[in-house]
Amino acid sequence: MDPMPLLARFGLDDEDLAAWRASGLSDAVIEDWLTDRVARRPAGTRARRVYGADDVHDFARRAILDWLALGPEDALLEVGCGGGLLLRDALALGARVTGIDHSQEMAELARERAPGAEVLVAAAEELPFADQAFTAVAMSIVFFFFARPLVVLGETRRVLRPGGRLAIYTTAPELRGTPAAPEPLASRGHFYSDGELAELGRAAGFDDLTVENRRGGQLMTGRVPFP
Numbered sequence: 001m002d003p004m005p006l007l008a009r010f011g012l013d014d015e016d017l018a019a020w021r022a023s024g025l026s027d028a029v030i031e032d033w034l035t036d037r038v039a040r041r042p043a044g045t046r047a048r049r050v051y052g053a054d055d056v057h058d059f060a061r062r063a064i065l066d067w068l069a070l071g072p073e074d075a076l077l078e079v080g081c082g083g084g085l086l087l088r089d090a091l092a093l094g095a096r097v098t099g100i101d102h103s104q105e106m107a108e109l110a111r112e113r114a115p116g117a118e119v120l121v122a123a124a125e126e127l128p129f130a131d132q133a134f135t136a137v138a139m140s141i142v143f144f145f146f147a148r149p150l151v152v153l154g155e156t157r158r159v160l161r162p163g164g165r166l167a168i169y170t171t172a173p174e175l176r177g178t179p180a181a182p183e184p185l186a187s188r189g190h191f192y193s194d195g196e197l198a199e200l201g202r203a204a205g206f207d208d209l210t211v212e213n214r215r216g217g218q219l220m221t222g223r224v225p226f227p
């Protein structure tokens, strides 16, 4: 099988082809490998260019930051921080800023793009932070990839203080198969209706849940209740 036509559809080049060959994986899992390489655990020169670009997911970043309205009194955690653009913009608002990503390359890029932020290589399902360490949590175009969303939301709630804010921007089912969520990535992700998304937030113990659907881009917000 010639993998290049599939890789080229996502702008991947010879470097990525060499990485695929070096992986030693069988052709049967090339779509899983591609999903990781492009978005689920990005790696390579192309990924650093895409996720380090000023305009990457700027619509999601703006929606999240507008709602969170961060200030110097805030401690923000971004889960799945990618190239660190949201971290950079949050620092400019005076907040204390932390990011985690399970891609080593993305964590390194985020440290470059957001000097002053603390960035750790870690998994969303097991956050390496004390209870109530943050006042706000952001997730931009990453919720889609979580196989265990309630585990991630539970961890998020644990590390937020009472009154802490959660803002998640994700992709709605109506965008499945469009350039916002193309195959084969779409069938490896998780889409939720607005109602399902709010129900997940409630089940994890958040209050004041809202889901605003902007032509298939969903902004879910919530707060940790006071005891």
Ligand SMILES: C[S@@+](CC[C@H](N)C(=O)[O-])C[C@H]1O[C@@H](n2cnc3c(N)ncnc32)[C@H](O)[C@@H]1O
Pocket (backbone or CB within 6 Å): 039, 040, 041, 042, 051, 056, 057, 060, 079, 080, 081, 082, 083, 100, 101, 102, 103, 106, 122, 123, 124, 125, 139, 140, 141, 142, 145, 146
């Ligand atoms: C599509 S990128 C989005 C990056 C950035 N948030 C943005 O909006 O540009 C998804 C990011 O989430 C990270 N990610 C996916 N699943 C993760 C998990 N379970 N734990 C930590 N990071 C994860 C990926 O490595 C990748 O950097």
